[in-house]
Amino acid sequence: MNIKYQFPSNKEFNELFDSVGWGFREDSKIDKHRLNSDFAICIYEYNTIVAMARVVGDGSYYTVYDVVVKKELQGKGYGNILMQEIIKWYKTIEDDDTYLYLGASSGKEKFYEKFGFKSRPYDHIGAGMKYEG
Numbered sequence: 001m002n003i004k005y006q007f008p009s010n011k012e013f014n015e016l017f018d019s020v021g022w023g024f025r026e027d028s029k030i031d032k033h034r035l036n037s038d039f040a041i042c043i044y045e046y047n048t049i050v051a052m053a054r055v056v057g058d059g060s061y062y063t064v065y066d067v068v069v070k071k072e073l074q075g076k077g078y079g080n081i082l083m084q085e086i087i088k089w090y091k092t093i094e095d096d097d098t099y100l101y102l103g104a105s106s107g108k109e110k111f112y113e114k115f116g117f118k119s120r121p122y123d124h125i126g127a128g129m130k131y132e133g
Contacts, residue, residue, distance in 0.1 A: 002047075003085070007033070007040040012049040019070045038062065039089045043078055051078040053086060055100075062090065064102035083115045103128055 008016070010030045017023060025033075034040075036056050043051040051069040055062050064086055069078045090100050104112050109119050121127045 002044040003081070004042045004044065005040065005085075006042060007037055007054065008042045008049055008052050012042070013052070016049060016052055016068045016070060019072070020068055021071075022068070033066075039086065041082055041085050043081060051082055053082040055086060055089070060097050060099065062098065062100045064100065067102075079111065083112070087115055101128075 007013075010025075010027050013030050013033075014024050017025065033054070037054040038057045039055040041053055042049055049070075050073050053067040054065050056065055057063065064083075067079060067082055069076075069082075086100075090098075094100075102112060102117060104117075104119075113119065
């Protein structure tokens with residue numbers, strides 16, 4: 001296993017997305033993702049990408065995006081490594097005015113809860129929402 005703290009190539013990005021049924025992204029869109037990512041991590045096996053994740057932020061609010069593991073390798077611990085590395089990175093910048101969020105896919109909430117994420121709504125924070133107008 002080889003971990004690289006970088007955004008994947010556009011080809012690798014699409015290979016991962018395709019493996020989980022998330023579709024294809026145009027190079028220009030992927031290039032914007034790369035430019036706007038504050039942190040990115042990829043995992044390789046035998047020089048082939050098998051997992052990736054990234055974080056986008058503005059200095060106070062950070063959001064985890066694109067936690068993806070090749071379909072045939074899910075359940076083998078790669079997602080755990082991605083999330084552990086994201087948390088480790090976040091703790092280097094965390095202070096009283098920074099927050100880390102993510103939007104879990106339906107049914108994946110339990111996976112993220114073991115890293116300290118709370119499902120919303122809870123306590124004083126409202127529901128995470130997506131515009132679909």
